[in-house]
Amino acid sequence: MTTTMRAAAVAAEHTRSASAQAQPPRNYIGPDGKQHEIVYNQGLNLSPGAREQLKRELLAQMRKQPEAVSRIYQISPADIAAVVAGTKAFPEKLLDQ
Structure with a gap:
C-alpha cells in the first residue's frame, strides 16, 4: 500500500466513523413502549x-x-x-x- 493509498484509506475511515450510522444508539424503545436512554461507559x-x-x-x-x-x-x-x-x-x- 502506497502512502497516498494509505492516506486515502485513513481519510475514508475518518469520514465513515464520523457519520451518524457509525455511532452506537443513544436510546431505544422499551417493552413499556417508552423511549429509554442507553448510558455507555458507566x-x-x-x-x-x-x-x-x-x-x-x-x-x-x-x-x-x-x-x-x-x-x-x-x-x-x-x-x-x-x-x-x-x-x-x-x-x-x-x-x-
Whole structure:
C-alpha cells in the first residue's frame, strides 16, 4: 500500500466513523413502549462539567418521568418529589454509577 493509498484509506475511515450510522444508539424503545436512554461507559470518573450536565439531565428526567427514575435507580417516589421540590439534596450516588 502506497502512502497516498494509505492516506486515502485513513481519510475514508475518518469520514465513515464520523457519520451518524457509525455511532452506537443513544436510546431505544422499551417493552413499556417508552423511549429509554442507553448510558455507555458507566463507572468512569466524570469531569466537574460533565457531572453538572448529568445532574441537570437526571433532574429533568425526575420531573418528566419520576416513576421510571424510581424504578431504574431504586429511589422512592417521595425522595424524587423532594429532590425536584428542592427540599432534599440531589443524591450524588446517581452521578457515580
